[in-house]
Amino acid sequence: MSMDKMRAWKLLEDMSFVRIAGSEEDKKAAELLKDYCEAAGVPAVIEEYEIDVVEIKKATLEVLEPEYHAYPVIGIGKTANTPEEGLTGGFKYIEDATETNLTDVAGKIVLLQGRGKPDLYKTLQKKGALGYISLGGNMYEDESIKNELRPMNAFGKDNPLPGLRIHISEAEKLVRSKPEKVRIVLDAEQKKATSYNVVATIDGTDLKDEVIAFSAHYDSVPYSKGSWDNATGSVTIAELMHYFKEKGTRRTMKFVWCGAEEIGLIGSREYCKAHKDELENYIFNINFDMTGVTIGYEHCCCSTSEDTLHAIEFLAKLNNYPVKTELGTYSSDSTSFAGAGVPAITFARLQAMGGAQIHNHNDTMEHLDPDSFMITLNFAALFAEQIANAPVNPIPRKLADKVTEKLEEMKKRLAAMETKNEEEKKPEAEEKKEEAAEEKK
Numbered sequence: 157m158s159m160d161k162m163r164a165w166k167l168l169e170d171m172s173f174v175r176i177a178g179s180e181e182d183k184k185a186a187e188l189l190k191d192y193c194e195a196a197g198v199p200a201v202i203e204e205y206e207i208d209v210v211e212i213k214k215a216t217l218e219v220l221e222p223e224y225h226a227y228p229v230i231g232i233g234k235t236a237n238t239p240e241e242g243l244t245g246g247f248k249y250i251e252d253a254t255e256t257n258l259t260d261v262a263g264k265i266v267l268l269q270g271r272g273k274p275d276l277y278k279t280l281q282k283k284g285a286l287g288y289i290s291l292g293g294n295m296y297e298d299e300s301i302k303n304e305l306r307p308m309n310a311f312g313k314d315n316p317l318p319g320l321r322i323h324i325s326e327a328e329k330l331v332r333s334k335p336e337k338v339r340i341v342l343d344a345e346q347k348k349a350t351s352y353n354v355v356a357t358i359d360g361t362d363l364k365d366e367v368i369a370f371s372a373h374y375d376s377v378p379y380s381k382g383s384w385d386n387a388t389g390s391v392t393i394a395e396l397m398h399y400f401k402e403k404g405t406r407r408t409m410k411f412v413w414c415g416a417e418e419i420g421l422i423g424s425r426e427y428c429k430a431h432k433d434e435l436e437n438y439i440f441n442i443n444f445d446m447t448g449v450t451i452g453y454e455h456c457c458c459s460t461s462e463d464t465l466h467a468i469e470f471l472a473k474l475n476n477y478p479v480k481t482e483l484g485t486y487s488s489d490s491t492s493f494a495g496a497g498v499p500a501i502t503f504a505r506l507q508a509m510g511g512a513q514i515h516n517h518n519d520t521m522e523h524l525d526p527d528s529f530m531i532t533l534n535f536a537a538l539f540a541e542q543i544a545n546a547p548v549n550p551i552p553r554k555l556a557d558k559v560t561e562k563l564e565e566m567k568k569r570l571a572a573m574e575t576k577n578e579e580e581k582k583p584e585a586e587e588k589k590e591e592a593a594e595e596k597k
């Protein structure tokens with residue numbers, strides 16, 4: 157048996173620990189995957205790259221008048237630090253930061269909804285604001301999740317104002333208390349850290365010069381064991397590796413476990429950079445991001461030509477694989493490959509409305525099951541096998557206009573951000589992903 161759902165389940169359990177890019181656990185996960193490949197008889201290497209991380213040493217928000225109250229907040233990375241004693245001033249809720257909202261912010265700490273445009277913070281500074289607080293979370297979350305606000309970085313490194321993040325429920329209390337005088341403290345340090353891609357290779361036979369790259373990110377976000385997002389995808393490509401190790405393949409296969417996806421698709425972008433000259437031989441990238449959820453549905457986002465999209469739909473119907481397809485870019489590592497010119501797709505098994513959650517401590521094995529996991533995997537194996545062994549490459553090396561447009565948009569935004577900050581690597585994809593995750597909830 158070349159695919160084994162209980163073996164897959166064991167690896168899924170083994171990978172279910174918090175694995176934040178740049179942490180010790182990140183390294184542990186990368187080594188676990190490399191050892192796993194080698195135990196399966198497939199040579200693997202770990203490729204390292206540098207990432208930016210922010211350590212928040214202190215972040216506080218206190219209302220001093222009319223009545224003292226300290227609110228729980230987290231610091232926003234890549235914003236300015238306050239002096240050690242903090243900044244003290246008035247307070248204003250500036251809602252959506254329209255022109256009208258910004259008329260009297262001088263000497264104040266402002267609270268805003270959303271993230272604001274990158275140039276908002278300079279405008280705020282010009283108008284004399286001292287610092288800002290942005291909202292996160294959802295009022296209807298239970299208390300345990302309210303404590304898991306996700307750390308964030310600001311756009312660009314020249315954000316001139318100290319920034320804090322508060323849960324929306326706390327923000328409601330804050331606004332109602334009509335603060336007259338507040339104090340904020342932020343002490344954060346930017347550092348370099350290392351993250352990893354794990355790359356295993358099965359050489360092809362007579363068509364070995366052509367490469368199919370399977371990918372899945374193995375990192376998780378803080379508080380999340382990332383069983384669903386994305387140990388499931390990681391295990392899916394591990395099973396595909398077993399399958400093709402046993403069956404053989406005419407085309408070469410790369411299995412790439414990407415790190416640092418959650419902080420802006422960094423691992424896959426680094427992979428495409430490091431292997432730039434080889435990518436012309438990569439005919440296809442098949443990415444997996446979240447499979448195996450019991451109450452879910454199959455989804456495939458194609459960053460390909462229309463032909464490939466239709467071929468997938470056709471093959472899915474022939475094999476009774478119930479998949480919803482779309483042409484576009486997905487907030488996952490397939491976008492890095494597509495951006496480098498390689499046709500790419502992401503398979504995901506998304507949750508039904510009101511279903512399982514990601515990006516908090518609820519992302520465990522609880523809502524996953526081996527049979528649901530096999531639905532995506534079985535189709536992917538069948539699909540990949542046909543491509544791997546086809547006499548001619550069946551994937552046109554072109555992207556539909558709609559895909560190209562989306563990639564261009566993303567590149568423009570990235571370029572705009574990079575002129576502000578060459579080190580800033582968090583693309584808009586990340587934000588979209590958060591929005592999508594919110595919607596999915």
Ligand SMILES: [Zn+2]
Nearest residue numbers: 385386445446
């Ligand atoms: Zn993911």
